[in-house]
Amino acid sequence: MSPQRKLLLLGTFVHSKTQQDLDFLHKAGIAVDAHGKIAAIERDAHDLSEVKARLLAKLGWDEAEVDVTEATEGQFFFPGFVDTHIHASQYANAGIFGKSSLLEWLETYTFPLEASLKDLSKARRVYSRCIRRTLSHGTTTATYFATRDVPATNLLADLCLSMGQRAFVGRVCMDRPDMNPAYYRDASASESVEATQQVIDHIRTIDPGFDVVSPIITPRFAPSCSAEAMKGLAELHRQTGLPIQTHVSENPGEIQLVAQLFPESNSYTDLYDKCGLLTPRTVLAHAVHISEEEADLIAHNKSKVSHCPCSNTCLTSGPARVRWMWDKGIDVGLGTDVSGGYSPSILEAARQAAMVSRHVAMAIEEEKEKERAKLTVEEVLYLATRGGARCVGLEDKIGGFEVGMEWDAQLVTLNEVNGDGEVHDEDDDHGFVDMFGWETWGDRVAKWVYNGDDRNTKRVWVKGRLVHRRK
Amino acid sequence: MSPQRKLLLLGTFVHSKTQQDLDFLHKAGIAVDAHGKIAAIERDAHDLSEVKARLLAKLGWDEAEVDVTEATEGQFFFPGFVDTHIHASQYANAGIFGKSSLLEWLETYTFPLEASLKDLSKARRVYSRCIRRTLSHGTTTATYFATRDVPATNLLADLCLSMGQRAFVGRVCMDRPDMNPAYYRDASASESVEATQQVIDHIRTIDPGFDVVSPIITPRFAPSCSAEAMKGLAELHRQTGLPIQTHVSENPGEIQLVAQLFPESNSYTDLYDKCGLLTPRTVLAHAVHISEEEADLIAHNKSKVSHCPCSNTCLTSGPARVRWMWDKGIDVGLGTDVSGGYSPSILEAARQAAMVSRHVAMAIEEEKEKERAKLTVEEVLYLATRGGARCVGLEDKIGGFEVGMEWDAQLVTLNEVNGDGEVHDEDDDHGFVDMFGWETWGDRVAKWVYNGDDRNTKRVWVKGRLVHRRK
CATH class of the missing domain: 2.30.40.10 (Urease, subunit C, domain 1)
Incomplete structure (x- = not known):
């Protein structure tokens, strides 16, 4: 600039x-x-x-x-606030989730909307609104999931740059024919990698130093991706040094599914590690149900967690344990996870982080641990700023x-x-x-x-x- | 009018x-x-x-x-929305609760503010703002706790009438010398009853038919009141037919305290019943931890419950089970419980009721019951309108x-x-x-x-x- x-x-x-x-x-x-x-x-x-x-x-x-x-x-x-996990493409569905939980929500609400954004005029409407609203709520940095569509993802990057929002823009990769709808999936693992490369190339033309807008490598989540795609994307990370974002351990049904689809892995987190995706530049959304071992593995690899309290409650996913992740040495930021979460506001995410921490506390018997589980105003504001900055590797620049x-x-x-x-x-x-x-x-x-x-x-x-x- | x-x-x-x-x-x-x-x-x-x-x-x-x-x-x-439980006097503290839970929150934040409102110019500032804000959020009926102070409580009634908000205005009764601060308590059970009578008399002069503003008999909660005061207030209810509001079973420490203070009662709810306070015109705030027997007793007596999801989370009280109370046949409405809850908005209370119901669901193993526990958009709007109207006995007039x-x-x-x-x-x-x-x-x-x-x-x-x- x-x-x-x-x-x-x-x-x-x-x-x-x-x-x-x-x-x-x-x-x-x-x-x-x-x-x-x-x-x-x-x-x-x-x-x-x-x-x-x-x-x-x-x-x-x-x-x-x-x-x-x-x-x-x-x-x-x-x-400014840092939103470490938001689906720009789902902005138009904010508040619409009914009584669904994760897997049915994807099928009913999410995939149809995302697929429809290959219409670039529709994508422009939704993305412009999303950027305008998040900026107006003080979000100066957003880590976006876009859609599978390359031109629409490039458009999101263009809009972030022109509207001046610092952003990581991810083209969503999802190639498993058995787990994604026929109308909305990559034809192969190589399409996942090549389409991602096209978005990287585009962003390099508009912001060569990735000063304001950066690409982010985005395997949707393990159930959507073949091991080949995940490994290909990890290889792309090693070549480019670009950050990675995905979801982990959001919902019990999803975790079970991952265990069925990848019986050779020890855990959901272990699968990502085996595929080379668990890096210090990786942002894992949710991590609600991770085990002690998975938390240790995330901490060991210096990967980051995006805590999405609103979404985790809306979709009945579960209450994530921020204090416990902090105790493990994991960097945690906040995500609105629009539209799993209804609100585009990180201030709302901060207060919901305080609220969810109190639900975590309610389930703890031991008095001292119960007290510790609660997050203070100061702590949720840290999550919203410096915590988020650490998640996206910008702790020396912002927060x-x-x-x-x-x-x-x-x-x-x-x-x-x-x-x-x-x-x-x-x-x-x-x-x-x-x-x-x-x-x-x-x-x-x-x-x-x-x-x-x-x-x-x-x-x-x-x-x-x-x-x-x-x- | x-x-x-x-x-x-x-x-x-x-x-x-x-x-x-x-x-x-x-x-x-x-x-x-x-x-x-x-x-x-x-x-x-x-x-x-x-x-x-x-x-x-x-x-x-x-x-x-x-x-x-x-x-x-x-x-x-x-x-219009019905707020079945809100402390007008605590409006100035909305958002200020730190990491406290109920009993320490009362001592640290609540009693000092309430006591200070005997200064009528301060009371006017706080009450005007509270009424203006709740009206602006669509609250057409509010069930208020004021303070111990009779002139300040009368002022709240005057302001509701002049600003046009339908309201139940309660002078707060709290006479136990061992459980209330020396600077903020009734001198005796008879002061509790007489001061309440003074507020009733005042409101009768400004709104003789109680068409817009009605008195409501308000023993703070069992730990604050002697059995004599509670029985005296129940007698006042029988004489006047006026509604009653109080708190029940909000927090485990409070419940333990009630058991210690009233060892002869079978339960917190039973105590109110024995004192004559459990009537069809009684609104019980919270009811988070009530037992099956207590719920049956409430249902049997046709008493009502004000569900205060925001407050119950803020103060780590617990997640109240609306579906279960409905199954028992209990009428439930929503309360903001400002300032145990931070928001003056019943729309916010409605969405938090949806969120808390999902936390209730998360703790249920059985799939069908888990699904049932979740409240829909339609159901939380019912709570906010017709449910609230039933709680305050106005179901034929509003909602x-x-x-x-x-x-x-x-x-x-x-x-x-x-x-x-x-x-x-x-x-x-x-x-x-x-x-x-x-x-x-x-x-x-x-x-x-x-x-x-x-x-x-x-x-x-x-x-x-x-x-x-x-x-």
Whole structure:
């Protein structure tokens, strides 16, 4: 991307310092250079004009060459969210899943919609909406499943680039004739690999350094793929170094199916490992029912897990155990898994991660372990930002506010209730999080996590570029 | 309330026919008389002008005396929501609960806030905001816990009446010196009863027929109350016929506590029965851990249960079993339980009821029972409307669209995505539910249930009076 105007952001900044703790930078400022990188950070000034002066002096920048965004009292800047698992193609089905669970859901709702997106005008409608909505919810990086169709997948990559969303775009590979519908499958393992290569080639023409949009190698999941396809895709990973995404151990019926289809493997995870797919650049969605051994194998291989709490509940898959995966040393991020999950919002995924962790806790007898299982507000926000960044191998670039990282961020506004109990705008364009004025900063963030929505996200930047704004 | 202009509502209407089925009335119209009552319903006309003509002719009304509201294509009228359990006083804490469970949450977050509302200007701020927000989310009837304070509770009743929300307003009774903080408790059982009587007297002066605002007798919960107070309040119920609300069996620690405090009772529910509180007009919040015997006792006494899925998850209380309670013959409604639950929205409570039912299902081995445990979109909407109406004894007045019932309703709008994948207003004032045009009416409603919010609720009426509108 071409160089942009430099930025100065002034006000309060909140981001994860560790898994357990948020850092609150008050009377602070961040300077972003023409390439979207954070050049300097200042904090604890007397006021915002002092911050500004300090930043300009430190960097030798002239005021005329920078665009200044000043957060008002009570607003704060927060890192952009990372959605580590979302099916852009299924966006149009968000909220439509009935009482189904995974395998019937695929047949009834999912495959027909995905197949229909070979119509590029339909694909453009669905993908544009999906990108626009996820950006408006503060998702600055999305890891997308597209469909089998190469032109439609290329279109998704084009749209992400033009709309400015950092994205990993995966052409979905599924070649097993016995497990995929005749109207929606690859003719062979080599088609899976070659079609993936075509998407890689296309993205190289539009974003040669994969700076904003990157291909991601995408075997749908073991039941959809022959071992030959999985091995071919793993070979493609070794040649290109590109990341991999797939699903693992979402639902008991699926796990049983994998055991039947691949009797030689010790487990679902072991199968991926044997095929060469379990790499440090692999994102495994769900991992709800993995065994101790599988978790150890994932940790050993440094593969990542995308936790999709909304989907896991909607499809009655089960409650995934984030604390336990963390204890195993596995990196975990959040996925909306639209449309297994209904919501395009990672903020919603964060709160549902908190909720699912409480369902995990309810099933634990031992008091200390029960307490530990619950995820805090700080922890689910870590999952939504730095955790996600680690999953997609971008932990040095995004997920927090540090010099040398890129400016992927959002500006958050909440309602301030006046003395009469009214808010500024009765038409609620700031959402329905109400601040009474006595809340701590921790309370403010908790209120945002639990009742916030896209109305609270007023500005969204990716790599220093303003990609969404709201009144 | 004084007579109003007559109303004609024209368009599509959706409401619960049974627990399992929605009724969709297309090219339909509802006529509402000057007292807010539904005078006539017409459906399946050729077009809306035909509906209008049919209604006017049938009732002999003149066009000049009616206000007409016409839903556009894709909009629909839906019954107003009934919130059967919400603490208005805790609204300011929505989203603030940390990792606490019930008993520590009461001490840390709840009692201090409630006590502070004896400051009437603070109470006015919090209560106004709570009523405004719940109305904006389509809650036309709310069953409120206020605080111990009589003037503040009277103020809540005044505000409900002036803002036009149908409400049951309860002064919270809690007299046990060993179980309530010294700064926030009744001096004696007789104070509990007398203070309740004062609120009843006040509401009788502002709404003599309890047409819109009614008192509700409110022993906080067994651990907070002496047997004498509970019996005194039961006696007040027998004298006045007024409804009762309290909590039951929310959390294992609480249940243990009740067993210790009242060793003579067979169970938490039995204790209420022995005190005379288990009546057909009693709403019991939670009922998460009730035994078979307790459920049978509740059913036998025709008492009602307010299911509060959000709260039960937030406070790690447990997953309540709605299907099982229905099987027992118990009437169930939904409660937001703000601020045990973070959201003031009954639409959110409905989707969380669907989600919690899936967590209930996950724990069931037997396949058919597992399937049965899951609640459908239709069922959670029943809980939110007719189910709630039954809980508060208003099933003949509200919760559905029938001649003779009152017009408590909302007008719902969803986004229509155009050919380019854009929506009408990029500032999203219709929320983020996107309709692509190929959805069935069932799909539309499902999408609304899962991703809808207050932006979709454009108009709200109570008893024929327009009490909320949004652009």
